[in-house]
Amino acid sequence: MHKNILFSVIFLLVSVQLSAAASKKCFPSIQVQNDSTRIAELDRYWERLNKTVIEGDFEGNKDCFHKDAVIVFASGNNKTSVPISTALEGWKKGFKDTREGKIKVNIELRFSQRIGNETTAHETGIFVYTSTDTYTGNTARFIIPFEMLLVKRNNKWYAMMEYQKPFATQKEWDALQ
Template sequence: MKKNLFLTAIIIIVSIGTTKANSFKNNIYQEIKKDSARLSELDKFWTELSRTVREGDFEGYQAAYHPDAVLVIKQNRSISITEALDNWKQGFIDTKLGKKNDKVEFRLSKRIGSKTTAFETGIFYFTSTDSHGNPTEDYIHFEMLLVKRNEKWYALMENQKSEATKEEWKALE
């Protein structure tokens, strides 16, 4: 009788442990699944931002930013995104007209977030070729704070921290 009681207790303990372990695994799986969906949405955000620069789509680029967004430039100055966009608008127009060729690529090193918030860090590589064929290129360490509203991601803050090197860029491949 004692032996049967002991075996029953062991079976119950193992069953409870297995149930808790499976519950834990399911919770982890759900969190990974949610994070994968968020990262996929954010990957689309970065792809779209690149497209708008490449095609000179000023309205599309502007739509990626919350109207109250802030741009921090190399930790020396912060301005409203409205002011930054005013400064960049002619570049978009010239790209759209074929007077220049602008491109931007993003590589991310850190991605933190929740269902409706994101803080992403990385390097962007911006290239521009003017109508005379003169190229310029910049590698910039950046941070971006984003928020999701009505199923769409918007940039709230872009911090262009410092210049990066080509080697740092390649290290994020």
């Protein structure tokens, strides 16, 4: 009887040590980059992305996304998920019209959460997209909550997934000041 108890205790101790070793192997301690450095890099990414939209730079915008990126649209009736290539094809005319001065675009961005390390990031917030037809003066304004997953490859950030959620209110936008 004592041998069984001793064997069980030894087995339990060995199991715990093996489990701890396996856990360290699967989940090694991660050296997290200084948040301010990562956020500064990501701020430059967002400036670049927004500039491509404001200037109608289709190729520059395409370069901000990983080639395998996915866009999720959850606003309105057409809830869908598409490859970035499909989304870009749908956005192409808007980029052309912007570049040619037919429409004027502005983007404002505010964050509610920024999580990441030196090579991955999950950014959450709201952006306001405003588009004005330069001929008619008609303006459309959309307040869109979003999530973005990004990866850093060769010292450059790329979006892997953009999730545009259902429209937000002005009050929700103002709350992120």
